[in-house]
Amino acid sequence: MKSLKYFFKKAKKEKWAIGQFNFSTLEQLKAIVSAAERLKSPVILGTSQGEVNFFGIEEATLLRDLYRKKFPYIYLNLDHGKDIDLIKKAIDLGYDCVHFDGSILNLQENLKITNKIVKYAHKKGCLVEGEIKSIHGGSEIHKELPKEVLFEDIEKAKEFVKKTDIDSLAINIGNLHGVYKKPIRLNIKHLKKIKEEISVFLVLHGGSGTSKKDIKEAIKNGVVKINVNTELRIAWKKSLTGSLKKKIIKPYKILPPVIKAISDLVQEKIGIFESINKN
Numbered sequence: 001m002k003s004l005k006y007f008f009k010k011a012k013k014e015k016w017a018i019g020q021f022n023f024s025t026l027e028q029l030k031a032i033v034s035a036a037e038r039l040k041s042p043v044i045l046g047t048s049q050g051e052v053n054f055f056g057i058e059e060a061t062l063l064r065d066l067y068r069k070k071f072p073y074i075y076l077n078l079d080h081g082k083d084i085d086l087i088k089k090a091i092d093l094g095y096d097c098v099h100f101d102g103s104i105l106n107l108q109e110n111l112k113i114t115n116k117i118v119k120y121a122h123k124k125g126c127l128v129e130g131e132i133k134s135i136h137g138g139s140e141i142h143k144e145l146p147k148e149v150l151f152e153d154i155e156k157a158k159e160f161v162k163k164t165d166i167d168s169l170a171i172n173i174g175n176l177h178g179v180y181k182k183p184i185r186l187n188i189k190h191l192k193k194i195k196e197e198i199s200v201f202l203v204l205h206g207g208s209g210t211s212k213k214d215i216k217e218a219i220k221n222g223v224v225k226i227n228v229n230t231e232l233r234i235a236w237k238k239s240l241t242g243s244l245k246k247k248i249i250k251p252y253k254i255l256p257p258v259i260k261a262i263s264d265l266v267q268e269k270i271g272i273f274e275s276i277n278k279n
């Protein structure tokens with residue numbers, strides 16, 4: 001079984017990225033897995049705290065294991081973990097990665113807790129993603145852009161990476177969570193500076209609604225993991241609303257178009273990330 005770290009290294013070397021696709025319902029999960037299987041692309045199933053508290057953390061790990069029998073390179077990440085007990089539980093249950101979001105803490109406090117999590121996670125073969133500066137927005141449709149654009153403080157990031165043994169870092173290069181009226185543009189110049197100074201794997205949050213050209217540039221310049229959530233949520237709601245309008249009541253007739261709509265979108269993202277046929 002090839003680890004997630006194996007694919008991060010491979011992606012970094014070959015300049016492609018692994019998509020993290022979040023889910024909180026079985027249709028979303030089936031859609032992501034079927035696209036991964038069809039395209040032979042490694043994927044990360046993302047669960048935020050809210051998503052996994054709804055879906056069930058044990059259900060998520062058991063289903064990952066089950067789907068791995070069809071296609072092995074399916075990994076689980078706890079997205080924006082803040083609750084230490086939930087992070088520990090995810091590690092104990094065999095999550096492949098946990099993202100500790102200590103961005104609301106001061107640097108010293110963030111360092112301290114991140115280090116504790118890293119020690120616990122690494123003993124169990126789980127990777128840890130760190131975060132220093134909070135990424136704006138939520139996985140929603142936003143009316144207005146935030147007033148300021150955030151950029152990673154490279155000196156702080158260097159110190160953070162030096163003093164922790166994190167595997168990856170969620171960075172700020174103009175990326176935003178959620179979808180806005182216009183495509184989000186990334187600052188590739190800033191990414192190049194980060195790449196020169198930081199050796200850990202670089203993660204781009206806010207993969208929804210971002211300029212396709214910028215995503216491709218970001219991958220060329222060292223981003224190996226891209227998180228997509230909002231666009232999948234929109235596809236889920238739109239297709240489900242459409243499907244519910246039909247005069248049928250059988251769930252197994254209503255839901256297949258929903259799975260297809262999400263799966264087509266995941267397929268499109270996998271194509272942009274160029275993670276097809278990797279093993």
Ligand SMILES: [Zn+2]
Pocket residue numbers: 080135177205206227
């Ligand atoms: Zn995020």
